[in-house]
Amino acid sequence: xxxxMWSLIGGLFxxxxxxxxxxxxxxxxxxxxxxxxxxxxxxxxxxWRAAFIVGLLGGGLIAPLVFQRPFVFExxxxxxxxxxxxxxxxxxxxxxxxxxxxxxxxxxxxxxWRSITATVTFMLTAIITVALVRHVF
Amino acid sequence: MTNIKxxxxxxxxxxxxxxxxxxxxxxxxxxxxxxxKILSFLDIFGAWDPALILVMLGALIIxxxxxxxxxxxxxxxxxxxxxxxxxTVIDKKLITGAALFGIGWGLVGLCPGPALTGLVTLxxxxxxxxLAMLAGxxxxxxxxxxxx
Numbered sequence: 001x002x003x004x005m006w007s008l009i010g011g012l013f014x015x016x017x018x019x020x021x022x023x024x025x026x027x028x029x030x031x032x033x034x035x036x037x038x039x040x041x042x043x044x045x046x047x048w049r050a051a052f053i054v055g056l057l058g059g060g061l062i063a064p065l066v067f068q069r070p071f072v073f074e075x076x077x078x079x080x081x082x083x084x085x086x087x088x089x090x091x092x093x094x095x096x097x098x099x100x101x102x103x104x105x106x107x108x109x110x111x112x113w114r115s116i117t118a119t120v121t122f123m124l125t126a127i128i129t130v131a132l133v134r135h136v137f
Numbered sequence: 138m139t140n141i142k143x144x145x146x147x148x149x150x151x152x153x154x155x156x157x158x159x160x161x162x163x164x165x166x167x168x169x170x171x172x173x174k175i176l177s178f179l180d181i182f183g184a185w186d187p188a189l190i191l192v193m194l195g196a197l198i199i200x201x202x203x204x205x206x207x208x209x210x211x212x213x214x215x216x217x218x219x220x221x222x223x224x225t226v227i228d229k230k231l232i233t234g235a236a237l238f239g240i241g242w243g244l245v246g247l248c249p250g251p252a253l254t255g256l257v258t259l260x261x262x263x264x265x266x267x268l269a270m271l272a273g274x275x276x277x278x279x280x281x282x283x284x285x
Contacts, residue, residue: 003168007188010167011195017160018196019203024152026140026213026220029160031250036274044139051150052157053253059161060170060254069166073258074173077245079265086252086266088241090273093249095284096234097222100248101160103235104193109200110221117227122239129243130179 006069018106021052030102031056032093096122145215152215161254167192170255172246179243230285241273 018029025048034049064071077085093099096118098107103122107115141149168174169192177186212218242248247255247266255263277285 003188004191007167007191008195010163010165010169011192011197012199013159013163013166014192015196015199015203017156017163018200019207020152020159021156022204022213022219023207023210024156024214024216025149026216026218027153028221029156031160031248031253032274035249035253035271039271039274040278044141048141048150048153051154052160055154055157055159056161056164056250056253057257058154059158059163060165060257062158063162063165066162067166071165071258072168072171072174073255073260073263074171075246075260075262076173077262079262081244082262082266083269085241085245085247086269087273087276088237088244089248089252090241090270091276092234092236092238092241092273094234094274094277095280096231096236096238097224099238099250100242101250105196105200106204107222109197109204112222112225114222114224114227114231118231118235121232121235122242125236125239126179126243127181129240130176131182133244134176134180135182 014101014105018101018109022106028102028106030098030106032090032099033097033102036094092122140216140218140220142215142217149215160250163192163196164251164254167195170251172251175242175246175248175251179246233284 021027021029034052037049038046060071063069098118103115103118108119164170174186174188178189245266252263252267252270
């Protein structure tokens with residue numbers, strides 16, 4: 001029950017963050033897009049991206065102190081799987097113009113059919129991947 | 138050239154930092170930074186954990202009405218205009234990209250946000266994941282034109 005509450009609270013924070021970024025700066029809180037904009041910088045459009053990313057890390061440092069919630073991190077994938085997974089996430093989010101934040105949180109809120117399609121697609125392939133890894137192989 | 142109001146440069150940077158902070162805090166308290174938690178959500182044939190759906194619901198409860206209300210305001214506080222994606226076509230590139238992202242996400246249980254916030258654990262594995270992810274973003278530039 002407590003874990004359900006924290007899922008909802010975390011979601012509210014994420015929703016507020018995305019809403020404020022649009023309200024104040026007019027930008028979409030799509031993290032893959034924000035990050036690739038730092039990798040391939042355009043003059044005058046890079047500093048805010050770096051500030052947002054520093055904030056993302058800061059949130060991970062501050063939240064456990066403020067909310068007395070532990071930072072839980074368990075990662076069991078082997079090295080070749082980590083490298084393959086990371087590469088596919090990077091390539092896929094650029095090719096598909098976004099990730100969970102940009103498509104599923106912001107895009108769905110804009111009622112974008114592209115984002116709804118992307119969300120259904122990556123949910124499906126992720127579920128199939130986990131099913132194969134955990135229950136078939 | 139730039140979209141930022143010239144007298145709001147610092148405010149713009151601070152807003153970006155604070156929204157990033159709130160976003161990272163949200164990922165942390167909801168445990169979305171934990172790859173194992175994400176994989177339990179994706180594992181519908183195992184001991185399914187609905188957490189990610191609840192996080193998305195919590196976020197959409199705010200963004201759906203929030204974004205509609207923002208539309209009524211003609212410009213953001215610190216910028217000249219809203220910069221929104223303008224593509225509407227559902228093409229092969231969108232589907233292929235999303236499908237590849239989903240496979241990577243399902244393999245490890247990390248997407249770009251948690252991959253960044255998770256760096257605070259200082260676990261070597263997450264730095265390796267991030268480097269591989271950046272390599273994937275970079276590799277996109279080298280795809281043949283037909284794939285872009």
